[in-house]
Structure formats: structure tokens, C-alpha cells
Amino acid sequence: xxxxxxxxxxxxxxxxxxxxxxxxxxxxxxxxxxxxxxxxxxxxxxxxxxxxxxxxxxxxxxxxxxxxxxxxxxxxxxxxxxxxxxxxxxxxxxxxxxxxxxxxxxxxxxxxxxxxxxxxxxxxxxxxxxxxxxxxxxxxxxxxxxxxxxxxxxxxxxxxxxxxxxxxxxxxxxxxxxxxxxxxxxxxxxxxxxxxxxxxxxxxxxxxxxxxxxxxxxxxxxxxxxxxxxxxxxxxxxxxxxxxxxxxxxxxxxxxxxxxxxxxxxxxxxxxxxxxxxxxxxxxxxxxxxxxxxxxxxxxxxxxxxxxxxxxxxxxxxxxxxxxxxxxxxxxxxxxxxxxxxxxxxxxxxxxxxxxxxxxxxxxxxxxxxxxxxxxxxxx
Amino acid sequence: xxxxxxxxxxxxxxxxxxxxxxxxxxxxxxxxxxxxxxxxxxxxxxxxxxxxxxxxxxxxxxxxxxxxxxxxxxxxxxxxxxxxxxxxxxxxxxxxxxxxxxxxxxxxxxxxxxxxxxxxxxxxxxxxxxxxxxxxxxxxxxxxxxxxxxxxxxxxxxxxxxxxxxxxxxxxxxxxxxxxxxxxxxxxxxxxxxxxxxxxxxxxxxxxxxxxxxxxxxxxxxxxxxxxxxxxxxxxxxxxxxxxxxxxxxxxxxxxxxxxxxxxxxxxxxxxxxxxxxxxxxxxxxxxxxxxxxxxxxxxxxxxxxxxxxxxxxxxxxxxxxxxxxxxxxxxxxxxxxxxxxxxxxxxxxxxxxxxxxxxxxxxxxxxxxxxxxxxxxxxxxxxxxxxxxxxxxxxxxxxxxxxxxxxxxxxxxxxxxxxxxxxxxxxxxxxxxxx
Numbered sequence: 001x002x003x004x005x006x007x008x009x010x011x012x013x014x015x016x017x018x019x020x021x022x023x024x025x026x027x028x029x030x031x032x033x034x035x036x037x038x039x040x041x042x043x044x045x046x047x048x049x050x051x052x053x054x055x056x057x058x059x060x061x062x063x064x065x066x067x068x069x070x071x072x073x074x075x076x077x078x079x080x081x082x083x084x085x086x087x088x089x090x091x092x093x094x095x096x097x098x099x100x101x102x103x104x105x106x107x108x109x110x111x112x113x114x115x116x117x118x119x120x121x122x123x124x125x126x127x128x129x130x131x132x133x134x135x136x137x138x139x140x141x142x143x144x145x146x147x148x149x150x151x152x153x154x155x156x157x158x159x160x161x162x163x164x165x166x167x168x169x170x171x172x173x174x175x176x177x178x179x180x181x182x183x184x185x186x187x188x189x190x191x192x193x194x195x196x197x198x199x200x201x202x203x204x205x206x207x208x209x210x211x212x213x214x215x216x217x218x219x220x221x222x223x224x225x226x227x228x229x230x231x232x233x234x235x236x237x238x239x240x241x242x243x244x245x246x247x248x249x250x251x252x253x254x255x256x257x258x259x260x261x262x263x264x265x266x267x268x269x270x271x272x273x274x275x276x277x278x279x280x281x282x283x284x285x286x287x288x289x290x291x292x293x294x295x296x297x298x299x300x301x302x303x304x305x306x307x308x309x310x311x312x313x314x315x316x317x318x319x320x321x322x323x324x325x326x327x328x329x330x331x332x333x334x335x336x337x338x339x340x341x342x343x344x345x346x347x348x349x350x351x352x353x354x355x356x357x358x359x360x361x362x363x364x365x366x367x368x369x370x371x372x373x374x375x376x377x378x379x380x
Numbered sequence: 381x382x383x384x385x386x387x388x389x390x391x392x393x394x395x396x397x398x399x400x401x402x403x404x405x406x407x408x409x410x411x412x413x414x415x416x417x418x419x420x421x422x423x424x425x426x427x428x429x430x431x432x433x434x435x436x437x438x439x440x441x442x443x444x445x446x447x448x449x450x451x452x453x454x455x456x457x458x459x460x461x462x463x464x465x466x467x468x469x470x471x472x473x474x475x476x477x478x479x480x481x482x483x484x485x486x487x488x489x490x491x492x493x494x495x496x497x498x499x500x501x502x503x504x505x506x507x508x509x510x511x512x513x514x515x516x517x518x519x520x521x522x523x524x525x526x527x528x529x530x531x532x533x534x535x536x537x538x539x540x541x542x543x544x545x546x547x548x549x550x551x552x553x554x555x556x557x558x559x560x561x562x563x564x565x566x567x568x569x570x571x572x573x574x575x576x577x578x579x580x581x582x583x584x585x586x587x588x589x590x591x592x593x594x595x596x597x598x599x600x601x602x603x604x605x606x607x608x609x610x611x612x613x614x615x616x617x618x619x620x621x622x623x624x625x626x627x628x629x630x631x632x633x634x635x636x637x638x639x640x641x642x643x644x645x646x647x648x649x650x651x652x653x654x655x656x657x658x659x660x661x662x663x664x665x666x667x668x669x670x671x672x673x674x675x676x677x678x679x680x681x682x683x684x685x686x687x688x689x690x691x692x693x694x695x696x697x698x699x700x701x702x703x704x705x706x707x708x709x710x711x712x713x714x715x716x717x718x719x720x721x722x723x724x725x726x727x728x729x730x731x732x733x734x735x736x737x738x739x740x741x742x743x744x745x746x747x748x749x750x751x752x753x754x755x756x757x758x759x760x761x762x763x764x765x766x767x768x769x770x771x772x773x774x775x776x777x778x779x780x781x782x783x784x785x786x787x788x789x790x791x792x793x794x795x796x797x798x799x800x801x802x803x804x805x806x807x808x809x810x811x812x813x814x815x816x
Contacts, residue, residue, distance in 0.1 A: 002566065003566070003639065003642075004639050004640070004641045004642060006570070007639075007641060007642050007645070008641050011641075011645055018672045021671070021672055021673055021674055021675070022671045022672055024674075024675050025670065025671045025675055026671070028675055094424070095414065095417065095421070096414065096415060096417075096421050096424050096425055096428075097414040097415060098414075098415060098425055098428045098429065098432075099424050099425070099428050102428050102431070102432070108794075108798060109794070111797075111801075112748070112752075112793065112794045112797035112798045112801065113752075113790045113793050113794050113797070114752040114753070114755040114766075114793055115752070116755045116756065116758075116766060117755065117766065117786060117789060117790055117793070120766070120786070121782075121786050121790075124782045124783075124786070128782065318656075318657040318658075319657065321657040321659045321660065322659065322756070324659065324759055325759075332657075332659065332660065336660065336663065340667070346667040346668055346671075347668060347671060350660065350663065350664055350667065350668055353660055354652075354656045354660055354664075357655055357656045357657060357660060358651075358652060358655040358656055360655075361651075361654070361655035361656075362651070362655060365651075
């Protein structure tokens with residue numbers, strides 16, 4: 001008890017000392033502690049935005065644009081990193097010697113070289129070794145578009161076909177969502193029935209049919225409401241389509257490949273951790289190989305894989321703040337960069353920035369703890 | 381009765397042993413089993429071989445044909461055109477030959493390179509007894525003194541500054557040992573923490589100056605702004621890990637502790653530090669640290685960065701050590717209690733030696749992470765290797781050179797981090813032998 005009281009007094013004294021210093025320093029500099037700057041006009045442009053924003057918008061809006069950009073690159077990165085990581089992890093365990101070695105080279109190369117170096121190297125590839133938009137001009141152009149004239153890789157970014165949402169798209173989306181809900185309920189029904197009667201329904205094929213068929217039928221009934229919008233050369237630059245900036249692509253690729261290398265190791269460790277006796281026992285029960293995988297090996301491997309996997313997602317989200325190296329406008333660049341420089345509100349800006357990352361991390365960690373509690377082995 | 385009477389021919393002696401068929405031997409069998417065991421497998425092999433060929437065919441002429449002797453990128457290109465004719469791209473390794481010392485040492489004066497090199501050798505000798513069990517135990521004396529020697533060698537100046545600081549630790553140790561009888565263990569611990577801090581704040585400077593006045597010994601002082609390249613990365617990384625290790629251990633103990641206030645404070649500290657990216661902490665160090673300290677204090681950015689990096693990595697090490705503490709069987713804790721040891725005795729004699737041993741691989745990998753993260757200091761204006769690559773590219777001779785610098789920096793990082801991770805795998809194997 002004495003120790004606790006002493007520690008509490010020391011900690012409170014420390015905090016009071018820091019707070020006192022801060023107040024003194026702020027008054028010396030003639031500043032106050034005020035979040036009013038958030039509702040002032042930002043006055044700077046953001047080239048990459050998911051929501052409406054002009055330089056007349058407020059600093060709060062700019063921060064929101066940055067937050068969405070951070071979440072965008074983190075979301076894209078998590079998906080591709082998982083795909084890359086799972087493939088590399090499984091292939092690293094492959095019986096094929098040369099493929100296994102190749103994956104080892106990939107994993108060791110990306111794990112042992114700083115992410116920052118990968119980001120700027122990929123950015124340099126994107127800007128230095130790709131053609132300029134004007135190289136696509138003329139009868140005998142120096143560069144051509146890929147994939148049936150639908151994708152243009154230039155030093156200003158990659159142009160891909162975009163989607164035009166015509167009238168009736170809403171119905172299409174609703175039907176698609178409804179079929180997803182249908183798949184969920186069908187799977188639940190199939191599992192319940194298997195547990196009660198032992199009959200096994202063809203879950204995969206029915207799910208696939210539910211996923212594709214209703215949406216396709218509605219798509220043609222409504223007369224193709226959603227169309228592709230191809231990029232084309234207009235003047236000195238490409239117009240139409242979707243413009244992915246080099247900064248986004250470099251950040252996305254580097255984050256995916258770097259985190260993918262870590263995920264590959266996690267997946268490999270997870271698969272190895274399921275002892276061989278489990279597979280053999282499943283075989284002795286008469287389960288076929290794919291059922292053994294789904295019902296015996298994967299549930300046990302996932303228990304080992306998921307917690308470190310989620311902490312890798314967390315790392316990826318935090319590492320997306322390296323956007324600064326390529327000028328991607330994430331939340332650190334808007335709220336923690338230009339806004340702070342323009343208003344001189346370092347204390348408030350950094351506090352909000354830290355709070356955003358902290359809340360994101362705690363939310364992801366909270367999900368992880370819930371999952372851990374649900375799959376934990378029950379011991380004595 | 382044998383068949384020899386009823387059969388026309390029965391072999392009575394063994395055939396001589398024959399070599400197995402060629403397809404079941406050596407390289408051929410290995411290739412069949414490992415590369416071409418089935419059709420998908422064979423396809424994968426072919427694809428992998430093609431990828432390897434494609435990459436090597438693309439890169440090796442560029443790497444091997446590289447030019448090593450040139451003064452500038454333009455000269456490099458002239459040599460290339462006379463050697464290979466127009467239109468072929470080759471590497472210009474001359475930039476590495478010209479600037480390698482800057483990438484390694486930054487602006488550190490070239491006639492003083494022996495100082496960082498000697499520091500590195502001493503450091504290697506000092507960590508040897510910690511990393512390898514069979515290194516001589518006497519090196520531990522060096523381990524205790526090397527931080528002060530390293531500071532003296534790297535920054536230079538008077539020798540008495542580090543000596544005066546080291547005296548503070550001696551003071552703390554003396555207080556802890558000799559006052560235990562009449563202050564009790566809690567009082568002695570508090571005194572051993574408070575007295576050295578008071579000494580450092582108010583007397584260390586005077587003692588250093590007085591000693592310098594009596595006996596002036598010193599070497600040329602080097603400012604923090606002359607540190608750069610891998611020297612800077614190593615200084616930040618190694619200082620960070622060494623100071624963060626004890627802090628991390630205390631935080632981990634705090635997080636495992638039953639004392640409510642200490643537990644909650646440790647949890648908050650660890651989660652806040654881990655929840656926010658290092659780059660935000662570095663900006664905090666460069667923009668905000670002055671707000672939190674008494675008005676008028678200002679110290680250089682390198683020190684601020686080291687403080688931040690230390691706090692950051694201590695939170696990560698705390699989590700690693702907590703894993704080690706949690707991995708110990710409960711019986712160890714109960715056994716320590718039943719022997720009648722108090723908390724600190726049981727931690728010091730029973731729990732921590734085992735928990736730290738389990739956590740060494742995790743500590744090494746968090747060191748690798750920290751070392752890679754030192755590249756981020758480029759954003760607060762320090763010239764780490766990547767910062768120096770930008771500086772070199774900004775000079776008129778080497779404007780426009782990318783890959784040679786990236787490859788050199790990447791290779792240096794790779795060698796360092798890969799050997800660390802191999803060490804940690806070796807250690808893991810060694811520590812696991814008893815449990816199989």
C-alpha cells in the first residue's frame with residue numbers, strides 16, 4: 001500500500017510538473033489552448049480526396065479527408081497484404097524446393113529492409129521508369145495502354161476504368177446486398193441442419209450461385225445501369241476513368257509487400273503449429289482431405305494465426321503514416337502537417353492526431369480481444 | 381526337402397549388389413521428388429525458373445557492367461557510352477566508391493573515423509558476454525563501463541563529464557548497499573533513486589568542471605549535427621535499446637503487478653505509446669517537447685529523438701517481457717513464495733532470469749524493428765542513410781542517381797538485420813533443447 005501511495009504521488013507530481021511547464025510555456029509564447037481553429041477556413045488544396053473538399057472548407061473537413069485517406073490506404077493494404085501473405089506463407093511450405101526458396105528470398109528481403117526504403121524505391125519506379133502521358137500520343141506512340149486499351153500507366157499515376165452509376169444502380173446494389181444476406185442465412189441453415197441430421201448441403205455452389213445469379217439477372221433486366229468508363233487521352237493528359245496517384249500506389253504496394261512478408265511468416269507458423277496427429281486422426285475418422293482442412297486444420301491454425309495477423313493490420317495502419325515520404329495526403333499530412341504549419345497549433349493538432357491513431361488502435365485491439373476470448377482453449 | 385531336386389535350376393548364391401536405377405539416384409531423383417513430383421508441381425517449377433531467369437537476365441548486366449571509376453554521373457555516362465555504345469543502361473557504382481564514407485559516418489571528420497570504429501569494437505566486446513554464454517565473464521566489467529566510454533569517444537570533449545555522470549551510478553549503488561541496515565529496503569531503494577538524481581541535477585556539472593580544472597584530459601569535441609548515415613542509425617538504435625530494456629522490464633512488471641494504481645499506469649503508458657505511430661512521436665519530440673520542459677531549456681534534436689525512441693521501444697519491450705513473464709509456469713511463482721522470498725527477491729533470483737531468457741528472441745526482433753525505424757528520423761531533419769542519399773542526389777555531380785544508393789543502403793540494412801534474426805533463431809533453438 002505504501003508503495004502505491006508513493007507511486008501515485010510521484011506520478012501526479014510528474015504530471016503536474018509537465019502541465020505547469022506547458023501552461024508557462026504557452027503563456028510565454030502568447031498562445032492559448034483552443035480548438036477553434038478547426039472551424040476556420042483551411043485554404044489549402046488536397047489532391048487526393050474521397051469526399052467533397054475545396055480550399056474554402058474548414059480545417060476539420062481537411063482532417064476528415066486525411067482520416068479517410070489513411071483508412072483507404074490501410075484498408076486496401078490490409079486486403080492485398082493478406083492475399084500476398086497467405087499465398088507466400090503456403091508456398092513457402094510447398095514441397096516444391098525452388099518455389100519454397102523463392103518465397104524465403106521474398107520474405108527475408110522485405111522483413112530485413114526498412115519499409116521507408118521500399119516506399120521511396122517503389123515511388124521512384126513509378127515516377128522515373130514510366131512513360132509521360134504525351135508518349136501515348138501520335139500514330140506511332142512510344143507507349144501504349146495495357147489490357148485492351150483500358151489501363152494507362154504513366155508517370156503521373158495509373159489510369160484505370162471507373163464505374164458510371166446510371167439510374168437503377170441503387171436497385172442493383174440492394175439486390176446484391178440482399179443476396180449476401182441470403183448467403184449468410186443459407187450457411188447458417190446448412191450448418192444447423194448438419195448438426196441436427198448429419199446431412200451436408202452443397203454450401204459452396206449454392207453460395208456462389210446466390211452471389212452471382214440474382215445480381216446478373218437484375219443487371220440485364222434494368223438494361224445495364226452500371227457501365228465502365230474508360231480513360232482516354234485528352235490534350236496533354238488522360239481524362240475519364242479512375243486516376244490512382246503514384247503516391248497512393250507506391251504506399252499501397254510497399255505496405256502490402258512489406259506487411260505481406262510478415263503475414264507469410266505468421267501463416268506458416270500457424271500451419272506448422274497444427275500437429276500432424278490431427279490430420280492423421282481426421283483421416284482415421286474417414287474425413288476427406290478438403291474436409292480435414294476445413295474442419296480440423298484451419299480452425300486450429302486460425303487460432304494461432306488471427307491474433308498476430310490483426311496486430312499486423314494495426315502495424316500497417318500505423319505505418320501508413322509514412323505517407324509523408326511520397327506526399328500522400330493522409331491524416332498526418334493534413335491535420336498533423338499543413339494545418340499545424342498554417343495555424344501554429346502544434347499542441348492541439350498533435351493531440352488530435354495522436355487521439356485518432358490511439359482510437360483506431362484501441363478499436364482494432366478491442367476486436368482482437370473479443371476474438372481471442374471466443375476461441376481461447378478452456379483450461380483448468 | 382529343398383526344391384533343388386524337383387526344379388531344373390535354383391540359384392544358390394546371392395547376386396552381386398547393383399547400383400540403384402539412375403532415376404532413383406542423386407540429383408535426378410532429388411529433382412524428380414522436389415521439383416517435378418506432379419504436373420502442377422512441374423508447372424510451378426517452370427514458372428519459378430522463368431521468374432528467376434527473367435529477373436537475373438534483367439538485372440545482372442546492369443549490376444555486373446557497373447562503372448566504378450568516375451567523378452560524376454555525367455562522367456559515368458560518358459564512360460558507359462564509350463565502353464558499351466549508346467542505349468545500354470548500366471549501374472554507376474562510382475557514387476558508392478565516392479561517397480561510402482558519408483553514408484556510413486555522415487559528416488564525422490574523416491581523420492577521426494577511428495573513434496566510431498573503436499566504439500563499435502568495444503561495444504561488440506561488451507555485448508558478447510550477454511549474447512554468448514561461453515564468452516569470458518570478465519568482459520562484464522567492460523559492459524558496465526562501455527556506455528560512458530562510448531559517449532566519450534563519439535562526442536569527445538572532456539573525459540571528466542562522463543566520469544562525473546558515472547560517479548552518480550556508483551553513488552546510487554553505494555547508498556543501496558550501505559544504508560539498507562538502518563533505512564530498510566524501501567527507504568534504501570528510494571534513497572538510491574533520489575540521491576543520484578539530485579547529484580546529477582546540481583553537482584555533476586561542478587564535479588566535472590572541477591576535475592577538468594585539476595587535470596585537463598580531453599579529445600576533440602564533435603557536435604551532434606556532424607553525426608549521420610549508419611553511425612547515426614546505430615547510435616540511436618543501440619542507445620534506444622539499451623536504455624529501454626530496464627524501463628521495459630519495470631513496465632512489464634508493473635503491468636503484471638497486483639497493485640491497482642501501478643498496474644493501470646503501466647497499461648496506459650504502454651497502450652498510448654504503442655497506439656500511436658513512431659513518426660507522430662518524432663514530430664512530438666521536434667515540435668512539442670519544449671512545451672513540456674521548464675521554460676528556456678533547449679537541447680539538441682538528436683537527444684530529443686533518442687529520448688522519444690527510447691520511450692517508444694520501452695513500451696514494445698515491455699510487451700515482449702510480459703509475454704516471457706506470462707509464459708513461466710505458475711509453479712515458479714508459487715515456489716518462490718513458498719521459499720519465503722519477498723517480491724523483489726523472487727523477481728531478481730527466480731522469475732526475471734527465466735523470463736528474460738525466454739524473451740531474448742522477442743527482444744532481438746524488437747531491436748531489429750527499432751533499427752529499421754531509425755530511418756524515420758529523416759523527417760525531423762536528421763541525416764540518416766536515407767537522408768544522406770537525398771543529400772548526395774542534391775549535389776550537382778550525382779543529381780538523378782537512385783538505384784545504386786538504394787541498393788547500397790538496403791544491402792547494409794539487410795546484412796545487419798538478417799544476421800540479428802539468424803542470431804535470434806539460433807538462440808531459440810538453443811533454448812528449446814530441454815523441452816523436446
